Amino acid sequence: MFNAEIRQMLAQVITSWQVIAVTIVIILFISIVNKVARLHTMGVRYSRPKKIKSKKNKTEIPPPSDSDDLGIEEESSDEVEEEFVE
Numbered sequence: 001m002f003n004a005e006i007r008q009m010l011a012q013v014i015t016s017w018q019v020i021a022v023t024i025v026i027i028l029f030i031s032i033v034n035k036v037a038r039l040h041t042m043g044v045r046y047s048r049p050k051k052i053k054s055k056k057n058k059t060e061i062p063p064p065s066d067s068d069d070l071g072i073e074e075e076s077s078d079e080v081e082e083e084f085v086e
Contacts (some may be wrong), residue, residue: 013019
């Protein structure tokens with residue numbers, strides 16, 4: 001008798017709309033996550049450009065120099081104050 005009641009209660013719980021809805025949502029979530037992960041790995045794998053190894057026309061980058069190549073000169077604080085006063 002006790003086993004029959006448990007089986008009946010389990011059947012009612014498993015077939016309730018709440019359990020079915022949560023199960024469907026979980027299945028959809030897992031499938032969407034798997035699809036996004038698969039697309040991400042495929043996209044990363046195929047979107048990287050292939051490097052062409054060529055030995056000709058290799059240019060050497062010169063070392064950085066100590067001079068200011070931008071042409072920016074430091075102004076003294078007196079000159080800056082005069083500009084704002086005028």
